[in-house]
Structures are given as C-alpha cells and as structure tokens.
Amino acid sequence: MFKSPDESRIQISELMLPSYTNFGGKIHGGYILSLMDQIAFACASKHSGSYCVTASVDKVNFLNPIEVGELVTMMASINYVGSSSMVVGIRVESENIRTGTKKHCNSSYFTMVAIDDNGQTTQVPGLKLETKIDAKRFIKAIKRRESEERKKEDLSLVYKNVNNYLDQLKDYRVVIDF
Template identity: 40%
Template sequence: MNKADCQIIMSHMMLPNNANPNGNVHGGDIMKLIDDAAGVVAMKHARSTVVTASIDRLDFHRPVFIGNLLVLKASLNATGRTSMEIGVRVEAEDLKKGSVNHIASAYLTFVALDEDGKPTQVPSYQPQSEDDQRRHREAAERKRCYYKS
C-alpha cells in the first residue's frame, strides 16, 4: 500500500461566512472539513464509494478565528473487513503572527460501498512507520473499548 493512499494534508482559509458575529469559526464548519478530509483518505484507500459511519470522538481544544488557515492532517489508522478508521488532526495557523495551534482531533469510521450500495471489502492496512504503528495500536484499543460498552 502506497503511503500517499493512506494520508492527506488539506488546508482551508477561514472566512467571515465560516464565523459567528464575534469572529469565532463555527464548530460545524470545522466538522465538515474534518469529514471531507477523512473521506478523501478513505476513498483513496478503498478505491470505492465510502460513507461516514460514525464520528467516534471529536475534541475541540482552542477556538479558530476569521483569517486563520486551517490545516487538516488525515491518516488511515486501521481497517476492518469493510470499514476504516481515519484520524484527523486540525491545526490553525495565524498567518500574521506565524503561530500554529492544535485546535481539534477526531476519529471517524467509514464504510466502503460497492456499485449496489452494499458494504464491500477494503484492502488490509499494514502500518509501516513507528507513528503509523502507534496510531494502529490506539485504533485497536478504541475498538476494544467500544465493544466492551
């Protein structure tokens, strides 16, 4: 599996239409960008139509403001038979100050679909780097915790 098929980096400038009257970007706008970035990774890996099955966890750490450049880093963490867990890290860069802050993290599960809209098998994933292996282990732990509850 090509590393390029397992991750992407996407950026998006936050504009007034993304924000409330105080200049804070709406969390829902950020959520959509997270879903978009994760969906691209899932589609690149599965090479088929994919749908969001769940957002396991989404944590906002800091606010985002008009004029910030959002950088979304999405990576494949693990695969099941027809599903994939994608992790997304979101950073906001203040272009005037040059500062970068980690503002959100999320884990999403996607399911691959065939031409009839039925779940279809996805290629297996073998993490290569130490960071990939760590994310893979953490995804397995999240899955274990999910099935315990």
Template identity: 40%
Template sequence: MFPSDANPAGNVFGGEILKQIDIVAGIVAQRHCGTNAVTASIDRVDFLKPVFVGDLLILNARLNCIKNSSMEIEVKVESENLRSGLRTMTGTAMVTSVALDDGGKPTTVPKLLLQTEEEKKKFAEGLARMEQRSKERRREKAR
C-alpha cells in the same frame, strides 16, 4: 475562514470545522479503498483552541486501522494566523468510514501496510477503539 463560517465574535463554528474534518476523512478513505466511502461515525472530537475569521484551517489525516469494510481515520486540525504565521493545534477527531461497492453495500478494503512501530501501535489502538464502538452499537440495538 470567512465571516460566514463564524459567530458575531469571529469564532469559527464547530459545525464548520466538523464539515472540514468529514471532507478530509472521506478523501483519505476513498483514496485507500478506491470505492465510495461514507462516514459511519465521528467520535472523540476535541475542540482544543478557537479558530478565528481570517485563519487558515489546516487538516492532516491518517488512516490508523482497517477492519473488513471499516476504516478509522485520525484527523488533526491546526489553524494558522496568516499575518504572523503562528500555527496552533485546534482540534482532533476520530472518524470511522465504511467502503461501499457499486450497489451501496459494504465491501472489503485493502489491508494496511504497517512498516513502522508507530504504525503498528496506531493500528492496535484503532482496532481496540473499533471493537469498543462495535460493542456499544450492539448494546444500543439490544435496548
């Protein structure tokens, strides 16, 4: 991370980390669906530890769940001190992306091949979160 990514004390801006989360989640979504995909929401963002100027930012993302045109992507953020090699878990986020067809309308995405118990568990947890987000959006619209 560079000085332009941080405040005067050397702490990287949360917005810069959010930008990187959005980019990585978008890559995961587009690789899976093979079409354009856009961010519908970023929720449950937790900044656990600071990231400093000079640190390497490492993001790992996985597709947890699919529902029609929507995909939930879990992103884990680590920083690595390039001098010491010390890695620190610095944040997590859940991103919902929507696949779009060439006309910009939501389109169905390929199913997930769930092979392990962990993948099945992540899918079920993701589906519950997606359902909760849908309920919250419907409630907001009704207001």
C-alpha cells in the same frame, strides 16, 4: 492487497472567512466538522478505491478556537482497517498567517465504510504498517474499539438496572422525584 498510510494520506488547507463564524465571532464548529467529514471521505476513498460513507465519529473535542483570517490545515491518514471499514485519523491545526503561530485545534477519528456500486459494503485493502507510528495508531484504534465495547456493556447495565445506580447521584445537582 495492502496499502501504506502514506498512499492515502491527505492534507488540505483553507483560509477562514467571516462567513464561517458563529455568533461568538469564532469559526463555527459545524463548519470544521463538515471539512473533517470531507477529508475523511477523500482519505478513505483513496485507500479503498470505493465510495465511502461515514459510520461514526469518535469524540470531537474543540481544543482551541479558530479565528477569522487563520489558515486551517487538516491532515488525514488511515489508522486502522477492518474488512470494509477504516478509521481515519484527522488532525486540525490553525495558523495565524501574519505571525506564524500555530495551534492544535482538534483531533478526531472517523470510521468510514466502503460501499460498492450496489450500495453493499465492500472489502478494503489491508494496511501495510511501515513505521512504529503506523503501528501505534493501529493499536490505539483497536484499544478505542475495545473501550467502546466495554462502555456499551456498562451503559446497558445502567439502563436495565437503574435502581442499582441511583445512590451515585447524591453528589450531583439533581433531585430524584419518582
């Protein structure tokens, strides 16, 4: 069975309240992450027809602050599927509802895994790519996975052979005291 990204696409909007702020008066990043996790769950569960858990979150960059009184909209779609995993792409925008000004605040990718009633991973439907944007998102997910594997290998080498890399620290604000 195959499903298109449109079949599980989700969008939510929420007005940002003063109770969601951090000490700087902006909307707390943790609150936004919690909403993102919820929409990722909903999107992945809708695609898979199963309970889903968050396996990882790929890089969360907060691009613009979100203010009290702004309307935050999150859009989620399935960008990639494996056998039991799915990558959910999420875009976060805020809108000043008085002026209509919109800001892109964040984009991130959540890897979700489908779980059956016994707590075991379960197969998810394949993805029917209906547009070039769908194909681009799937390919970008493959490239991110490949890049992550290369990064793991590189970091493993540093950890195993740190002496080979110490000279790279000369341009940084550190003192080596060992």
